[in-house]
Amino acid sequence: MVSAVVVTYNSARTVAETLSSLTGQTYPDDRYEVIVVDGGSTDGTEKVAAEYGVRFRVAEGATIGACRNRGVEAASGEYVAFTDSDCAVPATWLESHVERIEGYADREDVVGVGGPNRPFPDDPPFAKLVGSLQGTVFGSGGSPQSHAIDGERLVRSVAACNVCYDADVFSEFRYDDGINVGEDAEFHFRLSEAGYRFVFDPTIAVSHHLSADFGSFCRKSRSYGYAMARVQRRHGKVIRWYSALPSLGLGTGVLAALSDWRARKIRYLPLLLSAFLLASGYATAQVYRDRRTPLALLIPVMLAAQYAYYGVGFLEGTLAPDPVPQELP
Template identity: 35%
Template sequence: MKYPFVSVVVGIRNEEKFIEECIESLLNLDYPRDSYEIIIVDGMSTDKTRDIVQKYPVTLLLNEKKNVAAARNLGVENARGELVAFTDGDCKADPQWLKTLVHEMQASPDDVVCFGGPNLIFDTDPVFGRVVGYAQESFLGSGGSAQSKNSTKKHYVSSLPNCNAMYKKAAIKEVGGFDERFVVGQDGDLNYRISKKGNKFLYIPNAKVLHHRRGTFKSFSVRMFKYGVWMAELFKKHGEFVRWYAFLPSIAILFAVILLITSIKFFIPSLLLLALMTVYFILVFITSIQVTYKMKSKYGLFTLFIIPVQHVAYGLGFLYSFTNSPLISKDSSCSDI
């Protein structure tokens, strides 16, 4: 195969715990070393991250805006390659990762402009993080999205997470790059705009990246709330749902509240509410068994709490966005890169 030059961009902030592992995995890719560059974009880290990065033969850029979207724009702006691959500072790339992405790019039609693979779980991560990771691989946890499902079949998808994705740079520049006002969900917004140009995204199961799962119950809840907020902002910006399941948790919350209020006077709403909650928790229980089986650990049963918390926090975040001034207007556009 031919080896076109690829720019690998990693946006980071305070990643002293994992950045060394990430960089070493990128330096040891099975791809000619003179055919790719590694660009680390640091969001003004306050720990030892930059000291660690400077030990390696990589390009270090400083991102004064600190957010991930700005980091990726800066990386693209300084990329020498016409292909730009993204991963995160808490990820570890498989040695065949880049070669697999490039090979699929060369074998695909011109309208396929983004290629990516699974977002796998480290078995050595803390229990809570692993349970969250496996729970989000389920249908209840991800809606079947490529971001989390980790399918074993190659297929076209509507979007790919930027912890594991390679783009034709021209496709990113054509739509004006990442919208830097998005604190989270910036890759979903970019991919939506790219897809509106008639372009496609290819999921490749063999292009593997391991991604550390972290956090606590509290931080997980806050993160899900923020995802809900920014998914609503995506809707307000584009005037339609970027993901079909985005509104379901908030609709379920509103419907449950209405049934609860009306059940004070009427008997049927209380029966309907009970029936729906029973079905929901049966599905959650089945999912928890699946996670327990995957983990081969009783801790998989934590899914019984994690999935409902995810749905409620996400739904409340979505509703919150509609009760406050819009963060992103429908007619707003991104600055060129």
């Protein structure tokens, strides 16, 4: 038995394609259930969900982490799968997840299976550009949920929009109710610290509506930076050391430019600029090879914006006065 949980908030425009994909699975109908946990939508999300005969739970004002926990509490399956209300899963999604996780039944350290998320075929060109950028090491920081890994492997974390857990893990661990963005990174960090791992299978991909324009892309990068800083404050240690490196590099470049300007001579800036052009050029070539579009020339600007906004968010999250949440298992 599998419980498929969808966390949503004001997703009336997209939740229908999510639920349509979930209710059309090749997995036996009597062996899975679909549970929608709503954070208090006001746009008719519940009315849309009612058309699909799914179980609907309202968690008014709850964070994403809290909504995921409410889904776990309502689940009756031996496995609990999560996707988001701006995603669509393939018809074989549950079947593939169960087959893969049961293939590791002899590994007590494997608690789940995850895969990548890709833009929808009919998404705007910019969203597809974002998807291709995330498929580069400089666009994703090497994280498996977006970076193009070619083969199945064990990883420390996967994206919560495409994951299936062994339900037994929730008897000891839960998401943090206080986290609204980055809740999966924080939860999986605690699991990895306890020695658990996920199977990442690049063939189990979901379609995901990514940022459709430059403004939303920047805002999302800022929110990720803020979330990661808060998570690291929460644990008092660096969780993803590589995630802040590009932002630090950009900051170093700005400081180098100021230093050169004050000294009235060019010393450090050319070296740092060359490093950025080399990295962004490599990412541009990868994106062009993937998309075959001249829009790939936007990649250097997108990379600079992504890590500038990530850095701003990270700084804000580091300096925010909110108290650190209480310890969780």
